[in-house]
Amino acid sequence: MGRLPEGEPAPADGALPAGTAADAPFGAYIHVPFCSVRCGYCDFNTYTADELRGATRAGYPGDVAKEIALARTVLGELGPLRPMQTVFFGGGTPTLLPAGDLVAMLEGVTDAFGLAEGAEVTTEANPDSIDAEGLRRLKAGGVTRVSFGMQSAVPHVLAALDRTHDPARVPQVVDWARDAGLEVSLDLIYGAPGESQGDWQRSLDAVVAMEPDHVSAYALIVEEGTALARRIRRGELAAPDDDLQAAMYEAADATLADAGYTWYEISNWARGERVARHNLAYWRGHDWWGFGPGAHSHVGGVRWWNVKHPAAYRDRLLAGASPALAREVLDDETRRVERVLLESRIAEGLAIDVLEPEGRLAVAGLVADGLVDGRAALAGRVIPTLRGRLLADAVVRRLLP
Numbered sequence: 290m291g292r293l294p295e296g297e298p299a300p301a302d303g304a305l306p307a308g309t310a311a312d313a314p315f316g317a318y319i320h321v322p323f324c325s326v327r328c329g330y331c332d333f334n335t336y337t338a339d340e341l342r343g344a345t346r347a348g349y350p351g352d353v354a355k356e357i358a359l360a361r362t363v364l365g366e367l368g369p370l371r372p373m374q375t376v377f378f379g380g381g382t383p384t385l386l387p388a389g390d391l392v393a394m395l396e397g398v399t400d401a402f403g404l405a406e407g408a409e410v411t412t413e414a415n416p417d418s419i420d421a422e423g424l425r426r427l428k429a430g431g432v433t434r435v436s437f438g439m440q441s442a443v444p445h446v447l448a449a450l451d452r453t454h455d456p457a458r459v460p461q462v463v464d465w466a467r468d469a470g471l472e473v474s475l476d477l478i479y480g481a482p483g484e485s486q487g488d489w490q491r492s493l494d495a496v497v498a499m500e501p502d503h504v505s506a507y508a509l510i511v512e513e514g515t516a517l518a519r520r521i522r523r524g525e526l527a528a529p530d531d532d533l534q535a536a537m538y539e540a541a542d543a544t545l546a547d548a549g550y551t552w553y554e555i556s557n558w559a560r561g562e563r564v565a566r567h568n569l570a571y572w573r574g575h576d577w578w579g580f581g582p583g584a585h586s587h588v589g590g591v592r593w594w595n596v597k598h599p600a601a602y603r604d605r606l607l608a609g610a611s612p613a614l615a616r617e618v619l620d621d622e623t624r625r626v627e628r629v630l631l632e633s634r635i636a637e638g639l640a641i642d643v644l645e646p647e648g649r650l651a652v653a654g655l656v657a658d659g660l661v662d663g664r665a666a667l668a669g670r671v672i673p674t675l676r677g678r679l680l681a682d683a684v685v686r687r688l689l690p
Contacts, residue, residue, distance in 0.1 A: 319378050
């Protein structure tokens, strides 16, 4: 699993620096760090049953409740509490917990902060970790949206990713979610070892046939320290091919566009207004509190992250201390650079006047090279073209010389 970043020690009481602004739109991320198996490509902060050592799934909602109380105290010292615009249960596999546990954590957040009218409440789920009754209970408890980790419709691709579900189950859980009244997103990964362009097109066609509200498609990245990285290093599997992944991305964009989906962030497409508002909040630099072990938070230019292991997280909260391990206070230049990095990825784009003079001069060259939309640039915004999305890192390097 990936290492936590460096930073200054976080205070034991979790207090934020005096004068921290707390006026941006606000949301919650609730990390549920449990998985039934560890996928070979994954470096997320997750734990199977035999790795918990001193923590339990059954006790987890109570642990999170303690951090919710802490958050209310810390943020209350900054001014009026803000209602949650979005809540996102991520993992791990949140739906390994009973639906009632997820609802209880949502109720805890709601009681402490309130939910804004029309708030988006999402949970991730594996297709084999939830049933129709569980989805109905989630909807009744206030969840509005479910994001299924489909990854692929092709059995040998799922096997290469160590995914355990039967692809035939995905249409079934989509129907159950829709019957429950939930919005549906499907998450895909492309470029797995042994996956062909034809395999990928088969997955895209399967997604379109299910008519979800939202689709995410991410290129497989080989993270150091994962089982996948070790197998590639030993020569057992081929590393992802950049050219093939680019062709797969182009196929995704074309197939989804033909089916009525519009890209709104490099790896995300939606029908109509069904964008993932929680994820957009990250790309727009809004505030959120991340609950749970290893979760990251951001409020008013202060970013912090919790201890990683569920037992260490629990022990700190039982001792009346913040679970935050370290933090960083972002200066104005760092916040500007991060704004360029994030807003240049989304369809609404980046205001050109955020750039330094040299970066503004680079925009004309990016337009000439077909990486940035010319009309949008004339209107004062940097919006990547399809080619610009494929070369997003190169675009940013030219905007931040």
